[in-house]
Amino acid sequence: MSAVMIKLIFIVVVFGVSLFVAMYSTYAERKIAAFLQDRLGPNRAGPFGILQPFADGIKLFFKEEFIPLKADRWLFLMGPGFFMITALMTSAVIPFGADFIHDGKTIALQATDINVGLLYIFGVVSLGVYGILIGGWASNNKFSLLGAIRAASQNISYELAMGMSIVALVMMTSTLSLREIVDQQAGWHWNVFYQPLGFLIFIICAFAETNRAPFDLPECETELVGGYHTEFSSMKLGFYLFAEYINMFISSAVLATLFFGGYQFPWVSSMDPGLTKTILSVVVMFGKIFFFIFLFMWVRWTLPRFRYDQLMNLGWKILIPLAVVNIVLTGAVILYKMM
Amino acid sequence: MIDKIFFILSALTVISASMVIISRHPMRSVLYLVLTFFLISAHYVLMNAQFLALVNIVVYAGAIMVLFLFVIMFLNLNKEIEQHKGLVIWLAAIIAGGSFMLLTMAALSKTTLPQATDANYNIGLVENLGATLYKEYLLPMEISSVLFLIAMAGVVLLGRKEKIIVE
Amino acid sequence: METAAPQIFSSIPLTHYIMLSAALFMIGLIGVMVRRNVIIVFMCIEIMLNAANLMLTAASSYYGNAAGQIMVFFTMAVAAAEVSVGLAIIVMIYKNLRTINLDVFNKLKG
Numbered sequence: 001m002s003a004v005m006i007k008l009i010f011i012v013v014v015f016g017v018s019l020f021v022a023m024y025s026t027y028a029e030r031k032i033a034a035f036l037q038d039r040l041g042p043n044r045a046g047p048f049g050i051l052q053p054f055a056d057g058i059k060l061f062f063k064e065e066f067i068p069l070k071a072d073r074w075l076f077l078m079g080p081g082f083f084m085i086t087a088l089m090t091s092a093v094i095p096f097g098a099d100f101i102h103d104g105k106t107i108a109l110q111a112t113d114i115n116v117g118l119l120y121i122f123g124v125v126s127l128g129v130y131g132i133l134i135g136g137w138a139s140n141n142k143f144s145l146l147g148a149i150r151a152a153s154q155n156i157s158y159e160l161a162m163g164m165s166i167v168a169l170v171m172m173t174s175t176l177s178l179r180e181i182v183d184q185q186a187g188w189h190w191n192v193f194y195q196p197l198g199f200l201i202f203i204i205c206a207f208a209e210t211n212r213a214p215f216d217l218p219e220c221e222t223e224l225v226g227g228y229h230t231e232f233s234s235m236k237l238g239f240y241l242f243a244e245y246i247n248m249f250i251s252s253a254v255l256a257t258l259f260f261g262g263y264q265f266p267w268v269s270s271m272d273p274g275l276t277k278t279i280l281s282v283v284v285m286f287g288k289i290f291f292f293i294f295l296f297m298w299v300r301w302t303l304p305r306f307r308y309d310q311l312m313n314l315g316w317k318i319l320i321p322l323a324v325v326n327i328v329l330t331g332a333v334i335l336y337k338m339m
Numbered sequence: 340m341i342d343k344i345f346f347i348l349s350a351l352t353v354i355s356a357s358m359v360i361i362s363r364h365p366m367r368s369v370l371y372l373v374l375t376f377f378l379i380s381a382h383y384v385l386m387n388a389q390f391l392a393l394v395n396i397v398v399y400a401g402a403i404m405v406l407f408l409f410v411i412m413f414l415n416l417n418k419e420i421e422q423h424k425g426l427v428i429w430l431a432a433i434i435a436g437g438s439f440m441l442l443t444m445a446a447l448s449k450t451t452l453p454q455a456t457d458a459n460y461n462i463g464l465v466e467n468l469g470a471t472l473y474k475e476y477l478l479p480m481e482i483s484s485v486l487f488l489i490a491m492a493g494v495v496l497l498g499r500k501e502k503i504i505v506e
Numbered sequence: 507m508e509t510a511a512p513q514i515f516s517s518i519p520l521t522h523y524i525m526l527s528a529a530l531f532m533i534g535l536i537g538v539m540v541r542r543n544v545i546i547v548f549m550c551i552e553i554m555l556n557a558a559n560l561m562l563t564a565a566s567s568y569y570g571n572a573a574g575q576i577m578v579f580f581t582m583a584v585a586a587a588e589v590s591v592g593l594a595i596i597v598m599i600y601k602n603l604r605t606i607n608l609d610v611f612n613k614l615k616g
Contacts, residue, residue: 075367114389119390349522399552407593414600432540435539448525468572486584486587498597
């Protein structure tokens with residue numbers, strides 16, 4: 001099989017895995033919410049409610065599709081599409097496991113390793129706001145517009161602090177390529193031990209960028225009906241909700257890659273490259289990703305929602321100065337080590 | 340193969356930029372402009388200017404166009420608001436712009452451009468660009484941060500509500 | 507990609523990029539002259555800036571000189587600052603005149 005075929009198959013597999021994990025994240029969300037709220041959660045569709053996501057998907061398919069009267073038709077149809085595209089695009093640069101070396105040929109478990117991988121992730125995250133803005137505008141509904149504007153302002157405010165926390169990380173690793181960042185974290189040298197403040201800032205900004213509670217003002221039901229997805233029904237709404245879970249999956253993968261060693265684990269990294277190392281590294285990576293998804297959901301069902309001015313206050317007046325202090329401290333430590 | 344890619348990309352860029360000025364919906368013009376920026380970033384990637392390609396996306400498509408979208412949403416622009424001039428103005432503009440373009444193309448393509456034989460083709464990579472930026476062009480970079488500070492202060496000042504004096 | 511030159515430098519001469527950049531600049535110029543909506547005019551100014559950026563990057567990449575790409579950096583920075591201040595001014599004008607048609611902004615006319 002030529003290298004192009006292998007790459008194509010890998011891309012399709014990553015796509016399928018993202019969709020599958022997002023699908024079962026919906027099930028996990030309801031089960032974890034139930035666990036935190038001392039009740040049972042879905043247990044009717046199949047044993048332990050395992051088939052619940054399929055039931056939800058089929059229900060969404062059968063709902064009525066309508067487009068509001070004065071809505072801009074093309075933009076209304078394209079909004080969920082944009083959101084889904086930017087949610088899936090980030091998975092192109094994440095290394096999911098160690099290289100599989102098999103008699104001379106190397107199969108990299110990463111769709112593409114560009115030199116500026118981290119900047120690519122940042123760029124795609126900053127494009128994520130378009131799906132919400134266009135969907136909210138095209139609905140021709142005041143509540144949708146309000147939700148869209150809140151989402152956009154929240155997104156761009158927290159994008160700044162996220163970028164700055166990445167700058168401190170890059171000063172330490174002196175490379176933007178994700179593969180090299182993971183390779184530098186072999187053994188116990190995980191970046192979270194060297195950059196704890198950067199990790200804290202990044203995870204708060206990841207909560208804000210994926211519009212997850214406590215930052216879910218754009219879509220809260222108690223204030224804005226449905227926020228930016230009020231007027232959407234059937235599979236367009238399905239795309240919005242689904243893309244949010246894919247965003248969460250990808251944010252967890254980025255967190256695991258940047259700060260928690262990616263697919264590295266102390267005993268696994270010192271093994272010889274081969275099938276067992278690849279499989280174990282993939283298991284380790286997904287273990288970390290699932291831990292972060294659990295953390296996302298745990299925080300959602302524990303903390304109350306931020307008010308809009310508290311949110312802006314946190315983003316601009318607290319996180320950005322903290323990120324700048326982080327950069328200065330990192331610079332000072334690097335300078336001291338060089339002398 | 341690569342010149343086919345170049346010609347397809349260039350054709351798409353010109354078409355997308357034309358749709359920006361032809362479209363009657365301000366919202367669609369914004370989206371066509373975002374598409375134009377993506378295509379220009381693709382040109383940058385072809386030339387191995389990787390860092391600039393991504394910075395183009397992050398700054399232009401990700402921040403400046405979001406600002407434009409915000410303003411269009413606040414001003415609630417529908418397509419009926421703008422008065423369109425007639426066909427004569429379009430013809431006059433196309434003749435004026437077209438003659439400018441012909442002049443520029445003729446002047447620049449008749450010059451013999453020097454051949455570069457041993458150019459450093461990795462100048463677009465982050466490490467080399469960053470080293471040049473921080474060593475030779477440090478002063479302009481620091482001054483541009485002052486520029487941003489001034490722009491921010493100016494925007495906040497412009498957006499303040501004026502005190503209403505009741506007579 | 508580190509050792510061999512990218513293919514484009516041998517198959518596409520620099521004059522093609524000159525022509526593409528001039529065409530984009532012309533499109534932006536026509537937009538500024540014809541459209542009456544001040545936000546669309548602003549966007550056409552951005553098209554012109556991008557055409558200039560494209561030319562600068564092409565010249566810099568073909569000759570291996572970093573000065574062109576550094577200039578593009580600063581152009582983008584200045585464009586960002588200019589867009590923010592310009593849009594603030596437009597919003598202020600809209601609050602006063604309730605229109606964004608350029609033909610109405612003639613209060614300074616003699």
